[in-house]
Amino acid sequence: MAANPMTQFEVYRIGPEIKVGAFDISFTNASLFMVISSLAILVIFNLGSKKNSLLPNKIQLLAELSYTFVSKMISDTAGSKAKPYFSFIFSLFMFVLFCNMFGMIPYTFTVTSHIIVTFILAAFIFIGVTIIGFIKHGVGYLKLFVPSGVPIVLLPLIVVIEIISYLSRPISLSVRLFANMMAGHTMMKVFGGFVISLGVVGGWLPLSFSVALTGLEILVAFLQAYVFAILTCIYLNDALNLHH
Amino acid sequence: MIKKIFFQLIFFNLFFLKEVFAAESGGMPQLNPEFWISQIFWLTLTFGILYILLSKIILPKISTNLELRKSQIQENIEAAEKQRENAEAKLKEYDDIISKSKLKANNIFKEARENVLKEINAKKETLDKQIDEEIKKVEQEINLLRKGASEKINKIAIETTSELLVKLIGTEVNNSSISAIVDDLSKRNGDKYYGN
Numbered sequence: 091m092a093a094n095p096m097t098q099f100e101v102y103r104i105g106p107e108i109k110v111g112a113f114d115i116s117f118t119n120a121s122l123f124m125v126i127s128s129l130a131i132l133v134i135f136n137l138g139s140k141k142n143s144l145l146p147n148k149i150q151l152l153a154e155l156s157y158t159f160v161s162k163m164i165s166d167t168a169g170s171k172a173k174p175y176f177s178f179i180f181s182l183f184m185f186v187l188f189c190n191m192f193g194m195i196p197y198t199f200t201v202t203s204h205i206i207v208t209f210i211l212a213a214f215i216f217i218g219v220t221i222i223g224f225i226k227h228g229v230g231y232l233k234l235f236v237p238s239g240v241p242i243v244l245l246p247l248i249v250v251i252e253i254i255s256y257l258s259r260p261i262s263l264s265v266r267l268f269a270n271m272m273a274g275h276t277m278m279k280v281f282g283g284f285v286i287s288l289g290v291v292g293g294w295l296p297l298s299f300s301v302a303l304t305g306l307e308i309l310v311a312f313l314q315a316y317v318f319a320i321l322t323c324i325y326l327n328d329a330l331n332l333h334h
Numbered sequence: 335m336i337k338k339i340f341f342q343l344i345f346f347n348l349f350f351l352k353e354v355f356a357a358e359s360g361g362m363p364q365l366n367p368e369f370w371i372s373q374i375f376w377l378t379l380t381f382g383i384l385y386i387l388l389s390k391i392i393l394p395k396i397s398t399n400l401e402l403r404k405s406q407i408q409e410n411i412e413a414a415e416k417q418r419e420n421a422e423a424k425l426k427e428y429d430d431i432i433s434k435s436k437l438k439a440n441n442i443f444k445e446a447r448e449n450v451l452k453e454i455n456a457k458k459e460t461l462d463k464q465i466d467e468e469i470k471k472v473e474q475e476i477n478l479l480r481k482g483a484s485e486k487i488n489k490i491a492i493e494t495t496s497e498l499l500v501k502l503i504g505t506e507v508n509n510s511s512i513s514a515i516v517d518d519l520s521k522r523n524g525d526k527y528y529g530n
Binding site for chain 2: 097099103116117120121132158185203207
Protein backbone atom coordinates (compact mmCIF):
# COMPACT_ATOMS: atom_id res chain seq x y z
CA MET A 91 0.00 0.00 0.00
CA ALA A 92 1.27 3.47 -0.90
CA ALA A 93 2.70 5.39 1.98
CA ASN A 94 1.34 8.72 3.08
CA PRO A 95 2.89 11.27 0.65
CA MET A 96 3.61 13.61 3.56
CA THR A 97 5.90 11.20 5.42
CA GLN A 98 8.80 12.24 3.18
CA PHE A 99 8.77 15.63 4.90
CA GLU A 100 9.07 14.22 8.41
CA VAL A 101 12.06 15.34 10.41
CA TYR A 102 13.69 12.81 12.68
CA ARG A 103 16.65 12.80 14.95
CA ILE A 104 19.94 11.29 13.82
CA GLY A 105 22.12 10.38 16.74
CA PRO A 106 21.67 11.53 20.32
CA GLU A 107 19.37 14.26 21.56
CA ILE A 108 21.25 17.55 22.05
CA LYS A 109 19.65 20.13 24.32
CA VAL A 110 20.82 23.64 25.05
CA GLY A 111 18.72 24.90 27.91
CA ALA A 112 15.13 24.31 26.94
CA PHE A 113 15.95 24.15 23.22
CA ASP A 114 16.34 20.92 21.30
CA ILE A 115 19.06 21.35 18.68
CA SER A 116 19.55 17.67 17.84
CA PHE A 117 21.16 16.70 14.57
CA THR A 118 18.32 15.67 12.24
CA ASN A 119 17.96 14.53 8.65
CA ALA A 120 17.24 18.19 7.75
CA SER A 121 20.54 19.21 9.35
CA LEU A 122 22.29 16.39 7.49
CA PHE A 123 21.13 17.69 4.11
CA MET A 124 21.98 21.28 5.02
CA VAL A 125 25.51 20.08 5.82
CA ILE A 126 25.69 17.96 2.64
CA SER A 127 24.53 20.85 0.44
CA SER A 128 26.96 23.32 2.01
CA LEU A 129 29.82 20.84 1.74
CA ALA A 130 28.98 20.12 -1.90
CA ILE A 131 28.98 23.84 -2.70
CA LEU A 132 32.28 24.36 -0.88
CA VAL A 133 33.94 21.37 -2.54
CA ILE A 134 32.79 22.26 -6.06
CA PHE A 135 33.70 25.92 -5.83
CA ASN A 136 36.98 25.22 -4.05
CA LEU A 137 37.97 22.83 -6.83
CA GLY A 138 36.76 25.38 -9.37
CA SER A 139 38.94 28.16 -7.97
CA LYS A 140 42.04 26.16 -7.10
CA LYS A 141 44.18 26.72 -10.16
CA ASN A 142 43.76 29.35 -12.78
CA SER A 143 44.43 28.03 -16.24
CA LEU A 144 43.82 30.18 -19.28
CA LEU A 145 41.67 27.42 -20.71
CA PRO A 146 39.44 26.39 -17.77
CA ASN A 147 38.60 22.77 -17.11
CA LYS A 148 34.98 21.70 -16.58
CA ILE A 149 34.72 22.37 -12.87
CA GLN A 150 36.49 25.70 -13.14
CA LEU A 151 34.17 26.66 -15.99
CA LEU A 152 31.18 25.68 -13.84
CA ALA A 153 32.38 27.83 -10.94
CA GLU A 154 33.18 30.79 -13.16
CA LEU A 155 29.94 30.58 -15.11
CA SER A 156 27.94 30.52 -11.85
CA TYR A 157 29.96 33.47 -10.62
CA THR A 158 29.27 35.54 -13.72
CA PHE A 159 25.64 34.39 -13.81
CA VAL A 160 24.95 35.62 -10.26
CA SER A 161 27.01 38.77 -10.66
CA LYS A 162 25.14 39.64 -13.87
CA MET A 163 21.81 38.95 -12.17
CA ILE A 164 22.72 41.31 -9.32
CA SER A 165 24.05 44.09 -11.51
CA ASP A 166 21.01 43.85 -13.79
CA THR A 167 18.44 44.09 -11.01
CA ALA A 168 20.12 46.07 -8.23
CA GLY A 169 22.83 48.03 -10.02
CA SER A 170 26.45 48.54 -9.04
CA LYS A 171 25.62 49.58 -5.47
CA ALA A 172 24.71 45.99 -4.65
CA LYS A 173 28.27 44.73 -5.12
CA PRO A 174 29.04 44.38 -1.38
CA TYR A 175 26.10 41.98 -1.05
CA PHE A 176 27.29 39.75 -3.89
CA SER A 177 28.73 37.04 -1.64
CA PHE A 178 25.54 36.84 0.40
CA ILE A 179 23.26 36.54 -2.63
CA PHE A 180 25.64 34.07 -4.24
CA SER A 181 25.65 31.90 -1.09
CA LEU A 182 21.88 32.20 -0.82
CA PHE A 183 21.29 31.21 -4.43
CA MET A 184 23.72 28.29 -4.25
CA PHE A 185 22.37 27.08 -0.91
CA VAL A 186 18.75 27.09 -2.07
CA LEU A 187 19.70 25.57 -5.44
CA PHE A 188 21.74 22.76 -3.92
CA CYS A 189 19.10 22.00 -1.26
CA ASN A 190 16.44 21.85 -3.99
CA MET A 191 18.60 19.68 -6.25
CA PHE A 192 19.62 17.27 -3.49
CA GLY A 193 15.92 16.92 -2.74
CA MET A 194 15.42 15.58 -6.26
CA ILE A 195 17.45 12.45 -5.49
CA PRO A 196 15.11 9.65 -4.32
CA TYR A 197 15.07 8.92 -0.57
CA THR A 198 16.65 12.26 0.27
CA PHE A 199 15.21 15.06 2.34
CA THR A 200 14.35 18.45 0.85
CA VAL A 201 15.48 21.14 3.27
CA THR A 202 13.62 23.90 1.42
CA SER A 203 10.28 22.09 1.66
CA HIS A 204 10.07 23.21 5.27
CA ILE A 205 8.38 26.53 5.91
CA ILE A 206 10.54 27.25 8.93
CA VAL A 207 13.75 27.10 6.86
CA THR A 208 12.48 29.28 4.05
CA PHE A 209 10.84 31.64 6.51
CA ILE A 210 14.03 32.14 8.48
CA LEU A 211 15.93 32.90 5.25
CA ALA A 212 13.20 35.28 4.06
CA ALA A 213 12.89 36.98 7.46
CA PHE A 214 16.66 37.47 7.58
CA ILE A 215 16.58 39.02 4.11
CA PHE A 216 13.60 41.20 5.05
CA ILE A 217 15.17 42.49 8.26
CA GLY A 218 18.54 42.97 6.58
CA VAL A 219 17.07 44.87 3.64
CA THR A 220 15.02 47.08 5.97
CA ILE A 221 18.10 47.89 8.07
CA ILE A 222 20.13 48.65 4.92
CA GLY A 223 17.33 50.92 3.68
CA PHE A 224 17.19 52.89 6.92
CA ILE A 225 21.00 53.16 7.07
CA LYS A 226 21.24 54.41 3.48
CA HIS A 227 18.26 56.78 3.48
CA GLY A 228 17.42 57.41 7.15
CA VAL A 229 13.78 58.25 7.75
CA GLY A 230 13.54 58.99 4.03
CA TYR A 231 13.28 55.25 3.47
CA LEU A 232 9.63 55.59 4.53
CA LYS A 233 9.07 57.38 1.22
CA LEU A 234 9.01 53.86 -0.22
CA PHE A 235 5.41 53.67 1.00
CA VAL A 236 4.40 56.93 -0.71
CA PRO A 237 4.53 56.48 -4.47
CA SER A 238 4.87 59.71 -6.45
CA GLY A 239 2.14 60.89 -8.79
CA VAL A 240 -0.77 59.54 -6.74
CA PRO A 241 -3.79 61.80 -6.08
CA ILE A 242 -3.94 62.97 -2.47
CA VAL A 243 -7.43 61.50 -2.05
CA LEU A 244 -6.11 58.02 -2.75
CA LEU A 245 -2.90 58.46 -0.78
CA PRO A 246 -4.03 57.01 2.60
CA LEU A 247 -5.33 53.89 0.89
CA ILE A 248 -2.21 53.48 -1.24
CA VAL A 249 0.09 53.92 1.77
CA VAL A 250 -1.78 51.23 3.69
CA ILE A 251 -1.59 48.87 0.71
CA GLU A 252 2.11 49.57 0.26
CA ILE A 253 2.84 48.90 3.93
CA ILE A 254 0.90 45.63 3.85
CA SER A 255 2.67 44.53 0.68
CA TYR A 256 6.03 45.42 2.19
CA LEU A 257 5.30 43.50 5.39
CA SER A 258 4.04 40.48 3.47
CA ARG A 259 7.32 40.19 1.53
CA PRO A 260 8.94 37.64 3.87
CA ILE A 261 5.77 35.57 3.90
CA SER A 262 5.35 35.55 0.13
CA LEU A 263 9.05 34.88 -0.38
CA SER A 264 9.13 31.95 2.03
CA VAL A 265 5.77 30.45 1.13
CA ARG A 266 6.57 30.57 -2.61
CA LEU A 267 9.65 28.41 -2.22
CA PHE A 268 8.24 26.11 0.44
CA ALA A 269 4.90 25.53 -1.34
CA ASN A 270 6.54 24.87 -4.70
CA MET A 271 8.93 22.32 -3.28
CA MET A 272 6.31 20.63 -1.12
CA ALA A 273 3.69 20.48 -3.86
CA GLY A 274 6.12 19.06 -6.40
CA HIS A 275 7.46 16.38 -4.09
CA THR A 276 4.00 15.44 -2.86
CA MET A 277 2.75 15.09 -6.42
CA MET A 278 5.71 12.89 -7.38
CA LYS A 279 5.09 10.72 -4.36
CA VAL A 280 1.39 10.42 -5.21
CA PHE A 281 2.13 9.36 -8.78
CA GLY A 282 4.77 6.96 -7.50
CA GLY A 283 2.12 5.44 -5.21
CA PHE A 284 -0.22 5.05 -8.21
CA VAL A 285 2.48 3.11 -10.03
CA ILE A 286 2.65 0.63 -7.15
CA SER A 287 -1.10 0.30 -6.66
CA LEU A 288 -1.94 -0.06 -10.37
CA GLY A 289 0.79 -2.63 -10.87
CA VAL A 290 2.25 -3.91 -14.15
CA VAL A 291 -1.02 -3.50 -16.07
CA GLY A 292 -1.97 0.12 -15.40
CA GLY A 293 1.16 1.50 -13.82
CA TRP A 294 2.77 2.72 -17.00
CA LEU A 295 0.71 5.89 -17.31
CA PRO A 296 1.52 7.24 -13.82
CA LEU A 297 5.13 6.10 -14.34
CA SER A 298 5.45 8.19 -17.49
CA PHE A 299 3.82 11.06 -15.59
CA SER A 300 6.33 10.57 -12.83
CA VAL A 301 9.22 10.74 -15.30
CA ALA A 302 7.85 13.92 -16.84
CA LEU A 303 7.27 15.39 -13.39
CA THR A 304 10.88 14.69 -12.43
CA GLY A 305 12.03 16.81 -15.34
CA LEU A 306 9.58 19.53 -14.41
CA GLU A 307 10.65 19.40 -10.77
CA ILE A 308 14.31 19.80 -11.68
CA LEU A 309 13.32 22.88 -13.65
CA VAL A 310 11.24 24.14 -10.70
CA ALA A 311 14.15 23.47 -8.33
CA PHE A 312 16.39 25.72 -10.41
CA LEU A 313 13.69 28.28 -11.11
CA GLN A 314 12.67 28.68 -7.47
CA ALA A 315 16.27 29.18 -6.39
CA TYR A 316 16.61 31.79 -9.14
CA VAL A 317 13.35 33.49 -8.16
CA PHE A 318 14.38 33.51 -4.50
CA ALA A 319 17.70 35.14 -5.36
CA ILE A 320 16.27 37.61 -7.85
CA LEU A 321 13.52 38.74 -5.46
CA THR A 322 16.22 39.32 -2.85
CA CYS A 323 18.00 41.46 -5.42
CA ILE A 324 14.82 43.39 -6.14
CA TYR A 325 14.22 44.07 -2.43
CA LEU A 326 17.84 45.10 -2.12
CA ASN A 327 17.39 47.41 -5.10
CA ASP A 328 14.44 49.08 -3.32
CA ALA A 329 16.63 49.64 -0.27
CA LEU A 330 19.69 50.87 -2.18
CA ASN A 331 18.13 52.97 -4.92
CA LEU A 332 14.99 54.58 -3.57
CA HIS A 333 12.91 55.28 -6.66
CA HIS A 334 9.62 56.47 -5.24
CA MET B 335 -27.86 37.26 16.92
CA ILE B 336 -25.87 37.34 13.72
CA LYS B 337 -22.70 37.85 15.71
CA LYS B 338 -23.46 34.83 17.81
CA ILE B 339 -23.90 32.61 14.73
CA PHE B 340 -20.68 33.96 13.25
CA PHE B 341 -18.63 33.13 16.33
CA GLN B 342 -20.23 29.73 16.57
CA LEU B 343 -19.24 29.06 12.95
CA ILE B 344 -15.63 30.00 13.65
CA PHE B 345 -15.61 27.83 16.74
CA PHE B 346 -16.99 24.82 14.85
CA ASN B 347 -14.51 25.38 12.08
CA LEU B 348 -11.63 25.25 14.52
CA PHE B 349 -13.09 22.14 16.03
CA PHE B 350 -13.34 20.43 12.66
CA LEU B 351 -9.83 21.50 11.72
CA LYS B 352 -8.56 19.78 14.81
CA GLU B 353 -10.53 16.68 13.86
CA VAL B 354 -9.06 16.73 10.34
CA PHE B 355 -5.48 17.04 11.60
CA ALA B 356 -6.02 14.26 14.06
CA ALA B 357 -7.34 12.00 11.31
CA GLU B 358 -4.34 12.63 9.08
CA SER B 359 -1.91 11.54 11.74
CA GLY B 360 -0.36 14.95 12.27
CA GLY B 361 -1.08 16.48 8.83
CA MET B 362 1.82 18.47 7.43
CA PRO B 363 5.06 17.62 9.23
CA GLN B 364 6.21 21.14 8.36
CA LEU B 365 3.77 22.59 10.88
CA ASN B 366 5.01 20.38 13.69
CA PRO B 367 7.19 22.71 15.80
CA GLU B 368 9.12 19.89 17.46
CA PHE B 369 12.28 20.40 15.39
CA TRP B 370 11.89 24.07 14.46
CA ILE B 371 14.56 25.25 16.85
CA SER B 372 16.91 22.53 15.63
CA GLN B 373 16.32 23.50 12.01
CA ILE B 374 16.85 27.20 12.74
CA PHE B 375 20.06 26.40 14.61
CA TRP B 376 21.50 24.14 11.93
CA LEU B 377 20.42 26.48 9.11
CA THR B 378 22.16 29.41 10.79
CA LEU B 379 25.26 27.31 11.42
CA THR B 380 25.62 25.75 7.97
CA PHE B 381 24.59 28.83 6.02
CA GLY B 382 26.79 31.03 8.18
CA ILE B 383 29.85 28.82 7.63
CA LEU B 384 29.03 28.54 3.93
CA TYR B 385 28.72 32.33 3.62
CA ILE B 386 31.95 33.03 5.51
CA LEU B 387 34.00 30.48 3.57
CA LEU B 388 32.57 31.57 0.21
CA SER B 389 32.94 35.30 0.80
CA LYS B 390 36.38 35.20 2.46
CA ILE B 391 38.19 32.49 0.55
CA ILE B 392 36.52 31.08 -2.54
CA LEU B 393 34.74 33.97 -4.25
CA PRO B 394 37.73 36.37 -4.13
CA LYS B 395 39.81 33.62 -5.74
CA ILE B 396 37.32 33.15 -8.56
CA SER B 397 37.11 36.90 -9.03
CA THR B 398 40.90 37.29 -9.28
CA ASN B 399 41.05 34.29 -11.61
CA LEU B 400 38.49 35.89 -13.89
CA GLU B 401 40.24 39.25 -13.84
CA LEU B 402 43.63 37.69 -14.49
CA ARG B 403 42.26 35.79 -17.43
CA LYS B 404 40.56 38.91 -18.76
CA SER B 405 43.77 40.96 -18.54
CA GLN B 406 45.82 38.15 -20.04
CA ILE B 407 43.41 37.81 -22.94
CA GLN B 408 43.47 41.58 -23.37
CA GLU B 409 47.27 41.55 -23.43
CA ASN B 410 47.30 38.74 -25.95
CA ILE B 411 44.84 40.59 -28.14
CA GLU B 412 46.98 43.71 -27.97
CA ALA B 413 50.13 41.75 -28.83
CA ALA B 414 48.33 40.13 -31.74
CA GLU B 415 47.17 43.54 -32.91
CA LYS B 416 50.73 44.86 -32.78
CA GLN B 417 52.06 41.91 -34.72
CA ARG B 418 49.34 42.35 -37.29
CA GLU B 419 50.30 45.99 -37.71
CA ASN B 420 53.95 45.02 -38.07
CA ALA B 421 53.05 42.44 -40.67
CA GLU B 422 51.02 45.01 -42.57
CA ALA B 423 53.91 47.48 -42.54
CA LYS B 424 56.26 44.78 -43.79
CA LEU B 425 53.81 43.88 -46.52
CA LYS B 426 53.67 47.52 -47.59
CA GLU B 427 57.47 47.73 -47.70
CA TYR B 428 57.60 44.58 -49.74
CA ASP B 429 54.98 45.92 -52.14
CA ASP B 430 56.94 49.18 -52.48
CA ILE B 431 60.12 47.28 -53.23
CA ILE B 432 58.37 45.19 -55.81
CA SER B 433 56.78 48.16 -57.56
CA LYS B 434 60.08 50.09 -57.51
CA SER B 435 62.01 47.19 -58.97
CA LYS B 436 59.33 46.74 -61.59
CA LEU B 437 59.74 50.39 -62.60
CA LYS B 438 63.51 49.98 -62.69
CA ALA B 439 63.24 46.89 -64.82
CA ASN B 440 60.95 48.72 -67.20
CA ASN B 441 63.38 51.60 -67.48
CA ILE B 442 66.32 49.32 -68.11
CA PHE B 443 64.37 47.49 -70.75
CA LYS B 444 63.40 50.72 -72.48
CA GLU B 445 66.95 52.04 -72.46
CA ALA B 446 68.31 48.83 -73.82
CA ARG B 447 65.73 48.80 -76.55
CA GLU B 448 66.48 52.39 -77.52
CA ASN B 449 70.22 51.69 -77.60
CA VAL B 450 69.73 48.68 -79.77
CA LEU B 451 67.42 50.60 -82.08
CA LYS B 452 69.97 53.41 -82.38
CA GLU B 453 72.76 51.00 -83.22
CA ILE B 454 70.62 49.23 -85.73
CA ASN B 455 69.70 52.52 -87.37
CA ALA B 456 73.30 53.67 -87.49
CA LYS B 457 74.44 50.41 -89.02
CA LYS B 458 71.60 50.50 -91.46
CA GLU B 459 72.55 54.01 -92.59
CA THR B 460 76.19 53.11 -93.13
CA LEU B 461 75.19 49.98 -94.98
CA ASP B 462 72.75 51.97 -97.08
CA LYS B 463 75.50 54.46 -97.91
CA GLN B 464 77.92 51.69 -98.86
CA ILE B 465 75.29 50.04 -100.94
CA ASP B 466 74.48 53.33 -102.67
CA GLU B 467 78.15 53.99 -103.37
CA GLU B 468 78.66 50.56 -104.78
CA ILE B 469 75.57 50.88 -106.87
CA LYS B 470 76.88 54.20 -108.24
CA LYS B 471 80.27 52.69 -108.98
CA VAL B 472 78.72 49.78 -110.72
CA GLU B 473 76.45 52.09 -112.67
CA GLN B 474 79.42 54.20 -113.74
CA GLU B 475 81.26 51.10 -114.78
CA ILE B 476 78.24 49.96 -116.69
CA ASN B 477 77.95 53.34 -118.33
CA LEU B 478 81.63 53.27 -119.25
CA LEU B 479 81.31 49.78 -120.55
CA ARG B 480 78.26 50.76 -122.52
CA LYS B 481 80.00 53.71 -124.10
CA GLY B 482 83.12 51.64 -124.79
CA ALA B 483 81.02 48.87 -126.17
CA SER B 484 79.47 50.99 -128.95
CA GLU B 485 82.90 52.25 -129.98
CA LYS B 486 84.28 48.75 -129.92
CA ILE B 487 81.38 47.50 -131.92
CA ASN B 488 81.94 50.29 -134.39
CA LYS B 489 85.60 49.36 -134.62
CA ILE B 490 84.74 45.70 -135.05
CA ALA B 491 82.19 46.66 -137.67
CA ILE B 492 84.71 48.80 -139.53
CA GLU B 493 87.38 46.11 -139.40
CA THR B 494 85.03 43.36 -140.48
CA THR B 495 83.62 45.50 -143.25
CA SER B 496 87.13 46.39 -144.45
CA GLU B 497 88.14 42.75 -144.34
CA LEU B 498 84.90 41.75 -146.05
CA LEU B 499 85.49 44.36 -148.71
CA VAL B 500 89.07 43.14 -149.18
CA LYS B 501 87.82 39.64 -149.65
CA LEU B 502 84.94 40.69 -151.90
CA ILE B 503 86.56 43.33 -153.96
CA GLY B 504 90.23 42.48 -153.42
CA THR B 505 91.31 46.00 -152.79
CA GLU B 506 91.70 47.92 -149.65
CA VAL B 507 89.19 50.59 -149.08
CA ASN B 508 89.97 53.67 -147.14
CA ASN B 509 89.12 53.03 -143.50
CA SER B 510 87.89 56.58 -142.93
CA SER B 511 85.08 56.29 -145.44
CA ILE B 512 83.92 52.98 -143.89
CA SER B 513 83.96 54.42 -140.44
CA ALA B 514 81.88 57.36 -141.66
CA ILE B 515 79.25 54.98 -142.98
CA VAL B 516 79.34 52.81 -139.77
CA ASP B 517 79.02 55.87 -137.63
CA ASP B 518 76.16 57.07 -139.68
CA LEU B 519 74.44 53.68 -139.44
CA SER B 520 75.12 53.23 -135.79
CA LYS B 521 73.71 56.68 -135.08
CA ARG B 522 70.60 55.93 -137.05
CA ASN B 523 70.06 52.40 -135.67
CA GLY B 524 71.82 52.79 -132.28
CA ASP B 525 68.60 53.00 -130.46
CA LYS B 526 67.46 49.73 -131.97
CA TYR B 527 70.63 47.86 -130.88
CA TYR B 528 71.43 49.23 -127.47
CA GLY B 529 68.03 50.01 -126.19
CA ASN B 530 68.95 53.53 -125.08
